[in-house]
Amino acid sequence: MIILKSEAEIEKIAKASRIVASTLQSLRAFIKPGMTTLMLDAFAEKQIIEQGGVPAFKGYRNFPATLCVSVNEEVVHGIPSEKVIKEGDIVGMDLGVILDGFYGDAALTLPIGEVDSEVHRLLEVTEKSLYAGIAQALEGGRLSDISHAVQSAVEPAGYGIVTDFVGHGIGRSLHEEPQIPNFGPKGKGPRLREGMVLAIEPMVNLGKHEVKVLDDGWTAVSADGSLSAHFEHTVAITKEGPVILSQVEHDV
Ligand code: MG
Numbered sequence: 001m002i003i004l005k006s007e008a009e010i011e012k013i014a015k016a017s018r019i020v021a022s023t024l025q026s027l028r029a030f031i032k033p034g035m036t037t038l039m040l041d042a043f044a045e046k047q048i049i050e051q052g053g054v055p056a057f058k059g060y061r062n063f064p065a066t067l068c069v070s071v072n073e074e075v076v077h078g079i080p081s082e083k084v085i086k087e088g089d090i091v092g093m094d095l096g097v098i099l100d101g102f103y104g105d106a107a108l109t110l111p112i113g114e115v116d117s118e119v120h121r122l123l124e125v126t127e128k129s130l131y132a133g134i135a136q137a138l139e140g141g142r143l144s145d146i147s148h149a150v151q152s153a154v155e156p157a158g159y160g161i162v163t164d165f166v167g168h169g170i171g172r173s174l175h176e177e178p179q180i181p182n183f184g185p186k187g188k189g190p191r192l193r194e195g196m197v198l199a200i201e202p203m204v205n206l207g208k209h210e211v212k213v214l215d216d217g218w219t220a221v222s223a224d225g226s227l228s229a230h231f232e233h234t235v236a237i238t239k240e241g242p243v244i245l246s247q248v249e250h251d252v
Helices: 007-030 037-050 119-134 142-158
Strands: 066-073 074-076 090-099 101-111 165-169 178-181 197-200 202-206 211-213 220-222 229-230 234-236 243-245
Touching: 007 037, 007 090, 007 101, 007 234, 037 066, 037 090, 066 197, 066 234, 074 090, 074 178, 074 202, 090 229, 101 119, 101 229, 101 234, 119 142, 119 197, 119 229, 142 178, 142 197, 178 197, 229 234
Parallel strands: none
Antiparallel strands: 066 074, 066 090, 074 220, 090 101, 165 178, 165 197, 197 234, 202 229, 211 220, 234 243
């Protein structure tokens, strides 16, 4: 069942999502070559707590950290560690916050210093596909209109759209119905309604779409070792159209 949210509930999700957004924004300024991914995690946790939020991922199905940090060929769910970030890497950061019983969730992928133009293009295409999906989060549409818009924005670039992970409804739980695949024909699935709040999150590999999960039980990597990008926003469907609750300024 898809849980519809009242305006007051959407405002609570927005408040949680604003902590996510501002923390990602701070991480954007903080991240430097030579840092470990654990340093990013500690920084994120401090930022969230200072703003009155609670890290949503820490302890979720025993995930050990506040921030998912996925470097280069890591797709999602990278566990912070002593791994050192280098010039030329791309770093995906996914963050969830609980505030007053409601969740917010967002992610972005940043280039560290100089990266190839092809790598920039991967980031740009993935982020644009997120916004193409968001633009279809419209009352009266169908869920797969979002999926199809993401796919249509990625496919011309020839990249691999990850199919093993999907977006999701969000509210009093981190993962609610519906699941939101990043591919598919339009016009299918549940009717989109005012009051739905969705975490839309395309994951795109520079190479083929297949992924595998490492022995740590969490870290998903591209099966062919190609670079992977991930962008995510928490979005409310309203009468006035989609409202991004986790907007981060200066997206790539
Ligand atoms: Mg998510």
